[in-house]
Amino acid sequence: MVLSASSDLTARLPTLRAEFPALANKHYFNFGGQGPMPQRALTAITDAHLTLQTEGPFSGRINQWIQQSAMAMRQTLADLLTVPVEAMTLTEDVTVGCNIPLWGVGWQPGDRILLTDCEHPGVIAAVQEVSRRFQVAVDVCPILATAQGGDPVAVIEAALQPRTRMLVVSHILWNTGQLLPLTEIVRLCHAHTPNPVWILVDAAQSVGMMPLDLTATEVDFYAFTGHKWCCGPAGLGGLYVRPEVREAIAPTFIGWRSITTDAQANPTGWQPTGQRYEVATSDYPLMAGLQAALDLHQQWGTTSDRWQRIGALSRTLWERLQAHPKIRPVMATTPESGLISFEILWADGQPHPAAHTQLVKDLEAEHTLLRILLHPHCVRACVHYFTLETEVEALGDRICQWVDAL
Incomplete structure (x- = not known):
């Protein structure tokens, strides 16, 4: 071969x-369940913990180190996805990333969410709870059958309803391995009448595996993790929110990282970037591990x-x-x-x-x-x-x- x-x-x-x-x-x-971590990622995590404990763990110097590490992580992920860094949110995993836009929409009774029949149970459960609380209808389209032949874009188009507000779809289907034509799906949904349909992508199986240019696809929300194909540590992922739709998605989980403050430490509003969807204290040394893993991949090719x-x-x-x-x-x-x-x-x-x-x-x-x-x-x-x-x-x-x- x-x-x-x-x-x-x-x-x-x-x-x-x-x-x-x-x-x-x-x-x-x-690898689709969890990628193994390289030794340099394990070492980077240990070294970061030692830095945290040696210099802090809470001090002005450490706080600055944390802020710099988080910004560097957002930039690395933005480069990986080909998006502006201000559009990146650090999360714990794919499911958290999907929950942010699902709960941030101002749902109205009678709105509809379209799922494919190949979505992960964790995302399905979140959609079902949104449906229960806000009287949102859920439609399911038969993408699985297209693994044996057929056009997934046509299947999605046939399932869209006048009040469909969001499509939840995976870029690479976790159960079949099928790569869906994301750009064509986005184009279809954004042209939908009477109202455009937002696209929330479960990217568990695509980030770290394939080249991505999300700016070019114009996808609205793209949730991913670092512990699968990136071979990073569990507990660190990301969410891309297209800048044009950021103001339409209100933060649901809220903490000190979400907000700006004045001199008296009073909240003055949301962070103007994707950081508005971040919450509070995280396991910051995980960022060093994911950076090291991604650096290793890039050194090969x-x-x-x-x-x-x-x-x-x-x-x-x-x-x-x-x-x-x-x-x-x-x-x-x-x-x-x-x-x-x-x-x-x-x-x-x-x-x-x-x-x-x-x-x-x-x-x-x-x-x-x-x-x-x-x-x-x-x-x-x-x-x-x-x-x-x-x-x-x-x-x-x-x-x-x-x-x-x-």
């Missing part, structure tokens, strides 16, 4: 992989280099599984992302959920980590740019061997 990345980049993979303690004793294919390699590895695994008569990839065509989901089939061609569960259990005993998904019930494997070709080929062979032994 020939990968699009240069031989020089490929030659540097062993050195890069040595940075990850988790890769020393297992074959890891769960560009975001485009990494994205191309992920695609090549994904195709290799998909093709191996697709060729087996008792294995059916959830995506009918080669996935564009690093998530490859598949079903094991009975003789009658129906999925075999018990086999999914046993396969994952057996492979974990062999130090190869995959995961079960429930909708659809399937097995998911994830490849990152630093996954080895030999690992991907061995995984495909082992899955096929296991299925043959059923």
Whole structure:
């Protein structure tokens, strides 16, 4: 197999992989759940904690250090998403990022939210509670079926209603690995009549995997985490809010980071930037860990280099599984992302959920980590740019061997 990345980049993979303690004793294919942290990120977090405790933990000098660290983190994330830094909000995770715009809208009874049938349960639960409290109707469009063929933009268009105010959609679907055409979806929703529809994107599976230019897409809200494809620590993520819609989304969670103050420490208004959606004290050393992880990725190659390699590895695994008569990839065509989901089939061609569960259990005993998904019930494997070709080929062979032994 020939990968699009240069031989020089490929030659540097062993050195890069040595940075990850988790890769020393297992074959890891769960990046979509949580990425392993490199040693330099662990060290950066420890060093930041030591700085915090040595110089503070509460002092003028430390407060300045915290402010500088937070601004540097926002700038790094803004560069990653190709957006202005003032549009960035630091959050804990994807779900918090999604909750901010969901609760910040001035909902009226009879308004509607459109979900796809491939959204994460945490986001679905938040939408359901908004619906209950504000008498907002929830519509669901069948995006899952387009994994086997079809136009997701047309599916969304057919589900829009005159009073739809927001579409909640994932950029890369966490259960199928399908990459949705975000720019086309945004264009459709913003042109909707009688009123434009806001787009809230669950970006759990896209940030850290693929090149992004959110300014060009004109997406309204983009919520993500640093602990999956970025390989940063759990507990730190971000939210992009398009500057043109910031004033329409009121802060719901409020604290000293959200507001400006006068000399008497009285609140005088919201921060004029995305910081208005931040709340209060956070685990600031996590920022050092995420910065270190992102720096490591960039040292290997560009975001485009990494994205191309992920695609090549994904195709290799998909093709191996697709060729087996008792294995059916959830995506009918080669996935564009690093998530490859598949079903094991009975003789009658129906999925075999018990086999999914046993396969994952057996492979974990062999130090190869995959995961079960429930909708659809399937097995998911994830490849990152630093996954080895030999690992991907061995995984495909082992899955096929296991299925043959059923």
